[in-house]
Amino acid sequence: MKKTALVALGLGVAYLMRNEESRNKMMKQLDSFAGSSSTK
Numbered sequence: 001m002k003k004t005a006l007v008a009l010g011l012g013v014a015y016l017m018r019n020e021e022s023r024n025k026m027m028k029q030l031d032s033f034a035g036s037s038s039t040k
Helices: 002-018 020-037
Strands: none
Touching: 002 020
């Protein structure tokens, strides 16, 4: 089970490395999530 999760994660990373648009979209989502969850 753990091995399949790592394989899926690796494939996802490889896809993001090739697809710049998806990578930028995901980074924006992570930034907005991190910004809304932190209380500064």
